[in-house]
Amino acid sequence: MNAGSSVEITHDERVRETLLALRSLTDSLDRMHGALKDAMGMNGTDLAALRMMVIREERGESVSPHDVARHLHISTASTTKLLDRLTAAGFVERHRHPHDRRSRIVVLTKSLRQTFGEHFGTRMSPIRDVVEQYNDQDLAVIGRFLSELSQRIEDTQ
Template sequence: MRRRTRESMRMGETDLAAIRYLLAAQRRGQNVSPKDLAANLDISSASVSVMIDRLEKSGHVSRRRHPTDGRGVVVVATEDSETEVRETLGIMHARMLAVAESLSPAETAAVARFLTEMAVAIEDLSSESS
């Protein structure tokens, strides 16, 4: 899904990760500074500055004054960016739902059993290594 979203939005992995982080922070009502973004993405401040410039030029983010510290700057995903992500994911989710709805009850039961058993196997593996 991430690859499709990146391709649709014509951006790289780190750029999309930045947009996703900004959108999640905005939903929580949190301000994100360039320093916060660099820490979350594990990239240098120079790299985050170049990335923000690129995303700002493409209309995906904007820089604004920090609401409580007038000297600081926050980075905000634009409404267009949020709409683009939502539309791209909406199309993919609709396709995934159509596939799930096309399964017979027996196929659905088999998939559910498989996923449950895989989850247990992974959980067992992680508890063994602890």
């Protein structure tokens, strides 16, 4: 190859590179969540429930026990046991739904936010360092890509 020549990468090759990068990312995230689970002394299902509740809280959405069961694809009996464990650990509280007094919602506690922040914050620092390298236009594209990808994955569940 000559020093001045360049090789064009096809769209299919770019798609393949992106899919391989996503596979690598999901593997890294799985390992990060495994370490977080171990550091917090909980099982994977409990951590997945807490992550879902944090995300929903950030969106301003309430979470019912039924939402937890549906998200994790577990029975209502398993959900009750999971919420009992998280309540006993001081991570969640059950409250009456503000608009439907017959229903309950699950609310994250200050203790969870502090514990989660301590463990997750240290793991987020290197991720933030990478994100901050990109300009606003790049971040808008990356954000849109990740949001659309997440939504497509959710739609197939």
